[in-house]
Amino acid sequence: MLFDFAKISARDGYKLMVATITPRPIAWVVSQDGNGHLNAAPFSFFNAFSGDPPVVGIGIGSHEPGRAKDTRRNICETREFVVNLVSETVAEAMNITAIEFEPEVNELAEARLKTIPSVHVKPPRIAASPVSLECALLQTVELGPDNGLVLGRILAMHVHDDLVLDPAKHYIDTPNLKLIGRMHGTGWYARTSDLFSRDRIPRANWTLRAAKAESQV
Ligand SMILES: Cc1cc2nc3c(=O)[nH]c(=O)nc-3n(C[C@H](O)[C@H](O)[C@H](O)COP(=O)(O)O)c2cc1C
Numbered sequence: 001m002l003f004d005f006a007k008i009s010a011r012d013g014y015k016l017m018v019a020t021i022t023p024r025p026i027a028w029v030v031s032q033d034g035n036g037h038l039n040a041a042p043f044s045f046f047n048a049f050s051g052d053p054p055v056v057g058i059g060i061g062s063h064e065p066g067r068a069k070d071t072r073r074n075i076c077e078t079r080e081f082v083v084n085l086v087s088e089t090v091a092e093a094m095n096i097t098a099i100e101f102e103p104e105v106n107e108l109a110e111a112r113l114k115t116i117p118s119v120h121v122k123p124p125r126i127a128a129s130p131v132s133l134e135c136a137l138l139q140t141v142e143l144g145p146d147n148g149l150v151l152g153r154i155l156a157m158h159v160h161d162d163l164v165l166d167p168a169k170h171y172i173d174t175p176n177l178k179l180i181g182r183m184h185g186t187g188w189y190a191r192t193s194d195l196f197s198r199d200r201i202p203r204a205n206w207t208l209r210a211a212k213a214e215s216q217v
Contacts, residue, residue: 023181023190027058028084028094030108030115030123031074038115038123039070040097040107042086044182054154055138056083062146063100070103072140075150079137080121083152084129087178088191093128120155130177132158 045059135152
């Protein structure tokens with residue numbers, strides 16, 4: 001079925017996007033305003049976009065027309081933030097921080113989350129998150145009147161000690177991070193425990209395989 005985005009409402013386009021572009025990783029962002037008020041909220045329009053420089057991007061909307069979500073306002077103001085990744089064990093707390101609180105409410109306190117000071121940036125990281133990325137604002141891209149893409153350069157990554165397999169080789173125990181992804185609708189999530197593996201196919205092997213298939217015809 002064809003859904004022509006020129007002929008449907010923005011709301012319906014959004015519904016199609018979030019129901020199909022799944023699973024999405026979740027950035028659980030801690031930020032601060034200029035007065036040091038802490039803020040935390042999850043965002044699933046999130047991914048990594050470059051290894052060198054190391055860049056992540058987060059799409060952040062508005063609470064209502066003209067009132068950007070606190071996270072986007074804070075990042076534009078102070079140019080620093082921490083992306084905490086979300087494991088199964090912190091899913092409940094993450095959901096509490098998504099409540100549309102007033103700007104002065106500290107969601108970290110509401111969800112009874114412990115924080116640890118960051119090394120390079122002012123906002124702290126969430127202690128219970130298995131992985132946290134300290135980020136500096138690289139650029140914001142205005143996507144429309146009420147949506148913006150925040151691009152952040154990763155300055156440092158914290159990983160819980162027991163999830164680092166080999167610090168010298170930078171090997172991480174990814175399956176045991178037990179990260180969750182956001183699925184369709186407002187409440188569905190996916191675990192990352194149902195994995196499968198395929199080796200990359202070298203170009204030469206592909207040619208050999210194609211020749212073999214040809215000879216069997
Ligand atoms: C799992 C999850 C993912 C979310 N992803 C986004 C997103 O990508 N963009 C967005 O604008 N809001 C997203 N939200 C909603 C925000 O978290 C919510 O509006 C929050 O109150 C914003 O807080 P803030 O004003 O403190 O920044 C998401 C909510 C949840 C639970």
